[in-house]
Amino acid sequence: MNTVETSSGREIVGGTSRRGFLEGIGTTAFLLAFQLPVSPGRAGEPSGVSGQFNAFLAIGEDDVVTAIIAQTEGGQGNSTGMTQVIAAELGAAWPRMRYRFTTERRPEYINPMLYEGLVLTAGSSSIPGFYGAMRRAAAATREMLVAAAAKQLGVSPGDLSVSESKVTHSHSGRYLTFGQLAAAAAKEPVPAEPRLRARKELLLIGQPLDRLDVPPKVDGSARFGLDLEAPDMLYAAVRHGPAYGSTVAAIDDAKAKSMPGVRLIMAVPQGLAVVADQYWQAVKALAEVRETYASHPNDNASSTTVEAALRRGLEQPGHPTMGSHGDVATAMKSAVKVLEAEFSMPFLSHACMEPVSCTARVSGDQVELWLSTKSPSLDAGHAARALGIDPSTVVVHNEYQGGDFGRRSGMEHTTEAVLLAKAAGRPVKVVWTREEDLRVDQHRTAFLGRVRMGLGADGTPVAYEAKIACDGLWQRLFPWFYAKKKPVDLPVFNLVGGAYGIPNEAGTYVNVPLPVRIGAFRGNNDTHNGFMLETMIDEAAHATGADPLAYRRKLLSKDARSIAVLDRAAAIVGWGKTAPGHHQGIAYLQSEFYRCRLAVIAEVSGTADALRVERLVGVCDSGLAINPLLAERAVEAGMIFGLSNSMSERISLAGGAPEQTNFDTYQVLRIDQAPDVIVEIISVGDEPGSFGEVGTMPVGTALGNAIFSATGKRIRTQPFGGNGVTFV
Amino acid sequence: MKLTVNGQERVLEGVDPDMPLLWAIRDLLGLKGTKFGCGKALCGACTVHLDGQPVRSCQTFLADVGDGKVTTIEAISGPVAEAVKSAWIKNNVPQCGYCQSGQIMSAVALLESNPKPSRDDVNSAMSGNICRCGTYPRIRAAIADASKHLGQ
Numbered sequence: 001m002n003t004v005e006t007s008s009g010r011e012i013v014g015g016t017s018r019r020g021f022l023e024g025i026g027t028t029a030f031l032l033a034f035q036l037p038v039s040p041g042r043a044g045e046p047s048g049v050s051g052q053f054n055a056f057l058a059i060g061e062d063d064v065v066t067a068i069i070a071q072t073e074g075g076q077g078n079s080t081g082m083t084q085v086i087a088a089e090l091g092a093a094w095p096r097m098r099y100r101f102t103t104e105r106r107p108e109y110i111n112p113m114l115y116e117g118l119v120l121t122a123g124s125s126s127i128p129g130f131y132g133a134m135r136r137a138a139a140a141t142r143e144m145l146v147a148a149a150a151k152q153l154g155v156s157p158g159d160l161s162v163s164e165s166k167v168t169h170s171h172s173g174r175y176l177t178f179g180q181l182a183a184a185a186a187k188e189p190v191p192a193e194p195r196l197r198a199r200k201e202l203l204l205i206g207q208p209l210d211r212l213d214v215p216p217k218v219d220g221s222a223r224f225g226l227d228l229e230a231p232d233m234l235y236a237a238v239r240h241g242p243a244y245g246s247t248v249a250a251i252d253d254a255k256a257k258s259m260p261g262v263r264l265i266m267a268v269p270q271g272l273a274v275v276a277d278q279y280w281q282a283v284k285a286l287a288e289v290r291e292t293y294a295s296h297p298n299d300n301a302s303s304t305t306v307e308a309a310l311r312r313g314l315e316q317p318g319h320p321t322m323g324s325h326g327d328v329a330t331a332m333k334s335a336v337k338v339l340e341a342e343f344s345m346p347f348l349s350h351a352c353m354e355p356v357s358c359t360a361r362v363s364g365d366q367v368e369l370w371l372s373t374k375s376p377s378l379d380a381g382h383a384a385r386a387l388g389i390d391p392s393t394v395v396v397h398n399e400y401q402g403g404d405f406g407r408r409s410g411m412e413h414t415t416e417a418v419l420l421a422k423a424a425g426r427p428v429k430v431v432w433t434r435e436e437d438l439r440v441d442q443h444r445t446a447f448l449g450r451v452r453m454g455l456g457a458d459g460t461p462v463a464y465e466a467k468i469a470c471d472g473l474w475q476r477l478f479p480w481f482y483a484k485k486k487p488v489d490l491p492v493f494n495l496v497g498g499a500y501g502i503p504n505e506a507g508t509y510v511n512v513p514l515p516v517r518i519g520a521f522r523g524n525n526d527t528h529n530g531f532m533l534e535t536m537i538d539e540a541a542h543a544t545g546a547d548p549l550a551y552r553r554k555l556l557s558k559d560a561r562s563i564a565v566l567d568r569a570a571a572i573v574g575w576g577k578t579a580p581g582h583h584q585g586i587a588y589l590q591s592e593f594y595r596c597r598l599a600v601i602a603e604v605s606g607t608a609d610a611l612r613v614e615r616l617v618g619v620c621d622s623g624l625a626i627n628p629l630l631a632e633r634a635v636e637a638g639m640i641f642g643l644s645n646s647m648s649e650r651i652s653l654a655g656g657a658p659e660q661t662n663f664d665t666y667q668v669l670r671i672d673q674a675p676d677v678i679v680e681i682i683s684v685g686d687e688p689g690s691f692g693e694v695g696t697m698p699v700g701t702a703l704g705n706a707i708f709s710a711t712g713k714r715i716r717t718q719p720f721g722g723n724g725v726t727f728v
Numbered sequence: 729m730k731l732t733v734n735g736q737e738r739v740l741e742g743v744d745p746d747m748p749l750l751w752a753i754r755d756l757l758g759l760k761g762t763k764f765g766c767g768k769a770l771c772g773a774c775t776v777h778l779d780g781q782p783v784r785s786c787q788t789f790l791a792d793v794g795d796g797k798v799t800t801i802e803a804i805s806g807p808v809a810e811a812v813k814s815a816w817i818k819n820n821v822p823q824c825g826y827c828q829s830g831q832i833m834s835a836v837a838l839l840e841s842n843p844k845p846s847r848d849d850v851n852s853a854m855s856g857n858i859c860r861c862g863t864y865p866r867i868r869a870a871i872a873d874a875s876k877h878l879g880q
Binding site: 211213222224401405633639640641670671674676 | 828861
């Protein structure tokens with residue numbers, strides 16, 4: 001895999017492009033191997049697929065083509081989209097396509113866009129990251145089928161065409177099916193540089209095909225990590241200490257150890273586990289265990305101390321971020337108006353509907369894991385580190401994931417499962433309750449930012465200064481990697497240097513280590529950095545008497561694709577022509593990393609005391625849409641996820657512990673407050689971009705701007721609910 | 729203890745009567761289509777039918793099931809269930825899919841009792857079922873489709 005190839009031929013804008021991002025990452029393989037035992041070996045594949053031509057596909061004698069998917073399906077639809085790419089390049093009939101997941105950790109599956117060296121599903125990169133490799137694999141297979149057919153039909157390969165799972169001799173109409181050819185084709189030499197089909201030959205690309213994973217998700221047969229079982233397994237219930245990092249000091253299990261089914265009660269790195277024959281027995285016995293925890297510096301952490309730490313952070317000098325340019329100080333002095341504001345966002349939990357679980361079998365040096373994971377590399381590494389073994393021996397089983405949103409890499413639960421399985425001498429399934437799942441998440445960082453925007457005589461921005469204090473995902477999830485890239489971390493991307501072309505910009509990042517675990521979260525940095533920029537752009541429009549849509553159009557006027565998404569969104573929603581009592585707000589996202597231009601408009605009704613989100617409109621251009629239906633649904637879902645985040649979600653801390661422990665206190669969007677959503681996809685060009693996360697990023701800001709239109713209140717603290725408005 | 733699930737009487741030996749029906753269904757009977765989501769009847773992922781009524785199996789205890797007939801996603805059937813499942817497929821409702829067994833069980837119960845629900849009826853009946861992926865607009869559309877189909 002070659003990262004340069006992935007980003008070649010791309011327009012680079014400012015310092016926040018995909019290439020800039022890749023350069024920010026660099027090579028991590030050595031450091032990963034050193035710090036976290038990750039192996040690129042072939043472990044994890046109990047059995048190959050018969051008729052397998054390469055890493056990405058197999059052809060059976062029954063004409064069935066199986067796409068082999070190493071990226072994980074957490075609902076984003078990538079399994080269908082990747083299967084579609086294989087079928088299009090190969091020339092397969094869609095009804096004959098199937099897919100299967102693999103957790104094999106072979107080089108072809110290493111994500112070329114993120115954190116080199118890992119089999120990892122993240123950053124909305126499945127399709128853009130593997131589009132070229134999948135097409136080359138399918139094209140090579142197609143040429144092997146043609147070569148075999150040419151011999152069998154006694155014709156020239158150039159006279160053969162491939163479509164509908166057949167290789168056809170154009171002149172005579174004679175044909176052989178993929179199934180008839182597969183065995184012979186597999187013996188043909190693998191072409192080093194197969195010819196890729198032209199766009200117009202890729203008939204399945206751009207088709208809104210139905211998701212392939214719907215039927216098993218409707219009849220209950222789809223298997224998620226929590227459904228997978230190991231033979232003869234026991235069950236474990238766990239409870240973690242109050243603060244992140246807490247360790248058990250003493251255990252009183254006098255009553256629990258004699259309860260029915262109980263096999264083992266022991267401390268795990270951050271808490272306590274009960275292993276029993278049945279999960280309910282483990283849960284019941286755990287309720288009778290009394291343990292104490294050693295004191296820990298995080299015991300005193302609260303939302304107040306977190307806010308104070310972030311506020312102190314903003315007073316630190318920090319580090320200038322990429323994308324800074326020009327002379328902000330001088331430009332601010334020349335500005336006719338300077339707007340200043342402060343923004344904050346809380347910790348969030350992912351709250352995937354499938355709580356965290358991991359099943360482990362540890363037998364001598366043979367280790368198997370069954371879980372929902374976005375990265376078999378990382379989970380094999382966690383297991384290997386806990387056991388002190390070679391990660392290449394760890395076999396990982398993974399099917400569907402009950403949500404991901406950045407959550408699914410399992411340091412704690414994988415570690416617990418292997419330690420308990422080793423101690424119990426039998427396979428153990430660790431199942432976290434919802435309470436543990438919400439409390440011991442790898443949370444989205446809390447965030448505080450302060451900005452100034454200077455406006456020139458014509459009302460447009462002449463200077464933008466943004467300073468942020470938060471924790472860093474790389475630092476927390478990949479500290480060995482951060483050590484190399486420091487002070488660059490994910491929060492700095494897209495802080496300044498964006499699409500509006502503001503002539504003078506200065507970004508500053510202050511890392512503030514926070515007292516909970518921090519991880520990836522759908523939208524990541526673009527959510528908080530966009531919240532500041534897009535709110536300020538809105539404020540600038542209002543401050544200068546401009547319409548917020550027209551103001552953005554003016555700033556983006558040189559880019560036809562930006563104007564196209566803005567205008568289409570405005571047309572769908574009827575911008576400025578609202579029903580009585582309805583109010584609108586707009587936000588725009590442009591990201592070279594995601595190849596995305598997205599306009600989102602939120603429409604609300606009511607008053608601050610009883611505000612209703614009536615509808616959301618999104619229009620997205622992320623380059624080529626492999627499957628416009630999947631793309632539309634991904635953007636829609638991302639918008640609803642972001643809406644939920646910004647309306648009502650918040651993790652607060654007291655005594656070191658998150659105060660929200662289930663869906664009564666951690667309030668996620670339910671259907672009765674879910675607005676109607678209209679999304680349109682504008683498919684452009686030949687290079688696919690990303691759809692999975694982008695909807696999340698601007699929607700909260702669009703809502704905030706709509707709230708201002710409705711109430712005159714400029715709320716810069718999320719969630720908006722409870723911070724100035726009440727939603728109904 | 730006896731339990732009637734999906735038309736079959738099953739005998740569970742030495743089982744704690746306090747055990748939630750959810751864990752009996754999943755771990756003792758091996759029916760994995762019913763999902764664990766919250767354990768507190770707050771999310772609806774574990775919804776099954778008990779004598780035709782939707783219940784949260786995580787807060788329904790074996791001692792309370794008695795002679796009741798339990799139906800899970802694996803065996804839900806009849807014209808309403810078929811209409812709902814078809815509408816779910818036609819509308820490509822699921823994303824991650826984890827909550828969808830519970831969504832479908834709730835939707836079937838809604839349409840069994842109210843074949844032509846209003847939007848408010850749908851929102852009210854389905855508000856106990858969380859979908860973190862945000863398929864709510866598609867759930868509303870699918871229920872409307874199923875209702876329309878059943879009315880024909």
